Amino acid sequence: MNGTSGRKPGDRPGKPGRTRRARKARGRVWLWRWRGNPLRRHDDVVEAWLLLVMWAVILVGGALAGTLAARAADQEFAHQRADRHPVAAVLVTDVPQTANGGDAYRAPAKVRWTAPDGTVRTGRTLVETGRQSGTKVTVWQNGRGTLTTQPPGPAEARVEAALFGASAALALAGLVYGGTALARWRLDRHRYEQWGAEWDLIGPRWDQKTG
Structure with a gap:
């Protein structure tokens, strides 16, 4: 048996060695700033x-x-x-499908609700379109009773x-x-x-x- 008996067909002699040398050379190129040389x-x-x-x-x-x-x-x-907590409110104005300023599903409208301190308040918030005045809706308020988002x-x-x-x-x-x-x-x-x-x-x- 000669020294090439374990080599697969098509393998080139010395190819792994050249690959290792190429990798080592690339490493030296990347790290040349850290290596001592007269050009640095x-x-x-x-x-x-x-x-x-x-x-x-x-x-x-x-x-x-x-x-x-x-x-x-x-x-x-x-x-x-x-x-923030949900609270029941009542629409004060109609919200038609083509409400200005709204998207296809929600639009700003005026609502009336009861704050945590028991006072009745009114304000504007986003509600679903196609609702009429007097319709009950759910809005979100914070701990101070101010309307906010969900x-x-x-x-x-x-x-x-x-x-x-x-x-x-x-x-x-x-x-x-x-x-x-x-x-x-x-x-x-x-x-x-x-x-x-x-x-x-x-x-x-x-x-x-x-x-």
Whole structure:
């Protein structure tokens, strides 16, 4: 038996070795700012730290900001469910199907209801269209007796809280990424200025050697 007995048909000799070398080379390219070499400058090290801090803040800070925002939103929705209650009301005005300012199902209308302190109040809120004056409807009021909207249920609140958390995380990521991009742009400007100054010194010598 020779050394190629365990090789499948079509396999190329040395292919796994080339793959490992290619992966290692790609790793060196990605980490060149952290490796000591004569071409690396101070600005390159600063840029490497900027990228490291950027990803750390995006990952850790984004997760923290998203969690805090989602928790705060969930607590607010829970407070709304505890504070807002349905109450029976009576329509004071008609709500035709073509009511101005409303959508196909709900439109603003004037209603009369009894507040928690026993006083009779009137106000405007969204009700279903097609109702006539005197029709009994259900509206929502808070602990102060003011008309308000129906609070989101537990399932809907979880979804909205998750959206708030994701929005907070994305906003932080965008802010950090934009700040890092601006800092890298300034570093590039500084590098170009350095290269231009060095070429002004070396360029004439190079022309003399090649002339």
